[in-house]
Amino acid sequence: MKGSRRRFTIQAIVWLVVMVAAIIFLPNISSLVRDKGQTKLPSSAKSQVAQVIQNHWGRNQNNTRQVVVVFNNGDSPLTSDQKQAIDGTIQRFKVQKSKYHVKSMTAASDNAAAKKQLISKDKSTQLLQLMVGKNQTVTNMTKNITAGAKTAGVKTYVTGSDILNDDFTQETEAGIQKTEIITVIFIFIVLTLVFRSPITPLVSLLSVGVSFIISLSVVMNLVNKFNFPLSNFTQVFMVVVLFGIGTDYNILLFDQFKEELSHGDSPVAATGRALKIAGRTILY
The missing domain is CATH 3.30.70 (Alpha-Beta Plaits)
Structure with missing residues (x-):
């Protein structure tokens, strides 16, 4: 039991360190989108x-x-x-x-x-x-x-082209912020209704938020260092996909956790079993 607690604590610390590193090394997203995120139209346009x-x-x-x-x-x-x-x-x-x-x-x-x-x-x-x-x-x-x-x-x-691109980028960034707020509120309400607990949605949003920050940093560093393809809508898609799929996977984990608890396992043991069973499905 103590070994499991120690392992979970170490994992949490590792993810915290990775998230801090992702924030520190996150490039300027607005500049990257302006420089490398413009959609290429055909010459006949x-x-x-x-x-x-x-x-x-x-x-x-x-x-x-x-x-x-x-x-x-x-x-x-x-x-x-x-x-x-x-x-x-x-x-x-x-x-x-x-x-x-x-x-x-x-x-x-x-x-x-x-x-x-x-x-x-x-x-x-x-x-x-x-x-x-x-x-x-x-x-x-x-x-x-x-x-x-x-x-x-x-x-x-x-x-002018640069002025139009800058206006479009600003509007896109404003849209992303609205999308993030609406997504978080919607997920919080849905998870609260499903699990009848205010703590579960917070845990889900926290884990998905960490995944989003790390993923965003990885993508933007690939763009900055290796010219990875980038669009004005890349960040929007990442928000929708990560929060959507992440919440779905969290629900799968939470359901499995509740099932293990119903078998009489302790919370720590139920967490381990849930990660082993549902985690394999998520990994695949």
Whole structure:
């Protein structure tokens, strides 16, 4: 009996050490998703065709991000006053390049070819293409460019592939957090109703939580060190799969534990028997 208690205690300490190590060595998940988690679309997709066109607007530099400032007047053509205000905004970017970290820019007023590409046929929209240095985060860059692009009497928008990817990543992370909270609450309620005990759900969630943290650390380190495939939805799938299957396996273990207790075994002995019988099924 004492040997079994000692063995279970050692196992708990080992898992605790592994979990702490997993947390310490867990890479920055947001950065990995932004750098390596983007879905690859076929070259025929409209967004990819637009990306090819965009790459020809300016120098394709690895240390810059392509940003597009959109000036719009709804369905009506831009008025002369609005065009003058837009020119003032463009001039501000030219004069204050260092403030906005702009390396180069292309405006409709540069030449006839640029004018044809950057002004819509109905004259309601005008674009300004910027090449912005990567010496700041996408979030800060977007905030700065958006503030600088504000133009009186004109609707202004800031867009670009990095900005869209960053927005998508942020929305995905927010969705993951909601998924985790809903999953934990749902599992807690279900297990409480099944086992009529508030302790059993906590034990289940704790064990599944430890498994999730360790698994997440392993996957992210594989991505970071060995370019393991990664998607924006990898973490979501891990939450759903691990909490779903983990809870199912816990129910199997708890049922087996209750059965062993009904045979008159002590809690420690019943735990050992449950791990031997149900654990073999789980391992397979």
